[in-house]
Amino acid sequence: MLDKNGIAKRIAQELKDGYYVNLGIGIPTLVANYIPEGMDITFQSENGMLGMGPFPVEGEEDADLINAGKQTVTILEGGSYFDSATSFAMIRGEHVDLTVLGAMEVSETGDIANWKIPGKMVKGMGGAMDLVASAKNIIVAMQHVNKAGESKLLPKCSLPLTGVGCVKRIVTELAVFDVTENGFKLIERAPGVSVEEIQKATEGKLIVDGEIPEMKI
Amino acid sequence: MNKVVKNADEAIQGLEDNMTIILGGFGLCGIPENSIAALVKKGVKGLTCISNNAGVDGFGLGLLLQQHQIKKMISSYVGENAEFERQLLSGELEVELIPQGTLAERCRAGAAGIPAFFTPAGYATEVADGKEVREFHGKMYVMEHWLKADFAIIKAWKGDTHGNLIFRKTTRNFNMPMAGAGKITIAEVEELVPAGELDPDQIHTPGIFVKRIFQGEKFEKRIEQRTVRPK
Numbered sequence: 026m027l028d029k030n031g032i033a034k035r036i037a038q039e040l041k042d043g044y045y046v047n048l049g050i051g052i053p054t055l056v057a058n059y060i061p062e063g064m065d066i067t068f069q070s071e072n073g074m075l076g077m078g079p080f081p082v083e084g085e086e087d088a089d090l091i092n093a094g095k096q097t098v099t100i101l102e103g104g105s106y107f108d109s110a111t112s113f114a115m116i117r118g119e120h121v122d123l124t125v126l127g128a129m130e131v132s133e134t135g136d137i138a139n140w141k142i143p144g145k146m147v148k149g150m151g152g153a154m155d156l157v158a159s160a161k162n163i164i165v166a167m168q169h170v171n172k173a174g175e176s177k178l179l180p181k182c183s184l185p186l187t188g189v190g191c192v193k194r195i196v197t198e199l200a201v202f203d204v205t206e207n208g209f210k211l212i213e214r215a216p217g218v219s220v221e222e223i224q225k226a227t228e229g230k231l232i233v234d235g236e237i238p239e240m241k242i
Numbered sequence: 243m244n245k246v247v248k249n250a251d252e253a254i255q256g257l258e259d260n261m262t263i264i265l266g267g268f269g270l271c272g273i274p275e276n277s278i279a280a281l282v283k284k285g286v287k288g289l290t291c292i293s294n295n296a297g298v299d300g301f302g303l304g305l306l307l308q309q310h311q312i313k314k315m316i317s318s319y320v321g322e323n324a325e326f327e328r329q330l331l332s333g334e335l336e337v338e339l340i341p342q343g344t345l346a347e348r349c350r351a352g353a354a355g356i357p358a359f360f361t362p363a364g365y366a367t368e369v370a371d372g373k374e375v376r377e378f379h380g381k382m383y384v385m386e387h388w389l390k391a392d393f394a395i396i397k398a399w400k401g402d403t404h405g406n407l408i409f410r411k412t413t414r415n416f417n418m419p420m421a422g423a424g425k426i427t428i429a430e431v432e433e434l435v436p437a438g439e440l441d442p443d444q445i446h447t448p449g450i451f452v453k454r455i456f457q458g459e460k461f462e463k464r465i466e467q468r469t470v471r472p473k
Contacts, residue, residue, distance in 0.1 A: 071342065072268045073412045083470040088271065088463035089399075089411040095269035096469040106411055108418035109268070109294070110350040113343025117361065146331070147339065148321035154369060155343030158362035189366040 027198040027215045027242070032166050034059045034242050035196050035213075036125055039164060040066055047071060047116065047156060049126030050094045052166040056125055067104075069121055071112050071152045076104020093152065113152070117159045124160035126153065128167045128192075130182040133229035135192040135204040137165065138184035150187060157188030169197035169226050176228035178202070178209055199223050201240065208232050213240040245405045246434065247454045250280035253428045257281070257393050260288040260313070264349060264389065265303065266396035266420050269295050269466045272413030273302050274397040274430045276458035282309055290314040292389055294345060294416050296326050301464050310334070316389075318342035322466070341369060344386050346419050351388035353422030353451060358387045394424030397458075398447070401431035402438070405452030406445045414446065422451035430458045 033055035047069045048054050060066050068077040070092040077092060078099035086097040115121055130138040137157055140150040157163060170176055195202045200223045201213040208230030214237050224231055247253045254277060267273030282305050289312050296315050297303035306312050307325050314336040320326055329335035341363040351359055360383035364370050374385040396417040398407035407429055421427055434457035
């Protein structure tokens with residue numbers, strides 16, 4: 026089974042040289058720590074920056090330079106700043122190559138719910154709806170089950186949707202899945218996790234085709 | 243062509259109860275803090291505020307919330323504000339949540355004279371309820387309308403007496419698309435210079451979108467999430 030960093034490491038294997046990538050808050054943010062050696066990746070922050078760098082060293086924080094999580098950050102050489110309308114032109118216009126975000130639920134048809142729990146204080150969707158409606162390539166990084174132990178990979182989402190038919194790939198602590206026409210296709214198992222365990226934790230339709238390899242982390 | 247007003251109090255002249263105002267910034271980054279302070283001082287009530295976020299307790303739009311001056315918020319994300327949550331749950335405050343890219347584009351459209359446009363964001367979600375949807379090139383889109391307001395209030399780094407603006411780093415955010423989306427657009431700047439001092443090649447927002455400009459008295463520029471790495 027993987028921890029949060031393990032999930033991030035596995036997702037980092039999806040990166041390709043030259044990619045522009047938008048990382049959501051939570052586990053997705055950790056992906057930036059595992060960029061393969063020698064690969065040139067540019068991170069987009071939807072509040073208005075390409076080439077987002079690490080947090081500043083103490084004393085060099087700048088109130089005018091934050092990321093979409095409102096954290097102080099830095100910009101790397103070759104980066105650029107722009108306004109919110111231009112930022113979402115990059116996103117809607119499919120110029121961002123990969124979006125990684127968290128989810129509360131994903132359906133076997135690729136629907137995603139990650140912004141609202143009825144009865145709880147709703148904070149808003151931020152840029153999530155624009156991102157999932159537009160990205161060519163969306164990977165969901167999440168825990169396989171919720172705090173109550175219920176599967177988050179479902180036949181149909183029960184929570185209000187963020188987007189429909191958009192998720193391409195899911196990485197959880199147990200496995201990697203592709204969303205296909207026929208359901209969640211099991212691609213890889215996490216180290217030490219059996220197909221049976223994955224099946225048990227997956228409520229939506231699971232497709233197991235032949236031997237399922239263990240991930241190489 | 244002199245658009246300069248003395249201070250924030252003069253800039254918000256004519257901004258009355260029950261008006262709709264558009265305010266720039268992302269979180270607390272690049273917010274028009276001097277104008278917000280003037281609105282608190284003036285005590286205008288029943289405001290509809292269009293802003294990506296709603297500030298925090300004790301700063302930004304949180305100051306207007308504290309004084310019960312806001313009737314309705316139109317935003318994409320309103321977390322991190324206990325007073326906001328209290329007023330929302332008690333029914334004192336109305337909220338409309340809009341996807342962030344849609345919010346930016348609706349403001350830009352308002353300033354650009356485009357009454358509506360189609361976006362894929364929110365299709366088949368509750369955001370699209372009651373809205374026209376249409377298929378283009380095999381994909382479904384939702385029709386969204388422009389946003390306009392009585393006042394748009396934005397913040398820039400440098401400005402000149404003609405209203406030309408230059409922004410610094412990630413403070414461009416909503417400040418740029420919101421310029422011109424109000425009947426009156428107010429720009430508060432950290433440094434105001436005579437026309438001719440800014441290089442025309444470096445202007446981000448041309449002065450035509452700005453009606454009133456002033457140099458803010460004081461910028462606290464509070465940081466919401468101070469994150470650092472070891473030296």
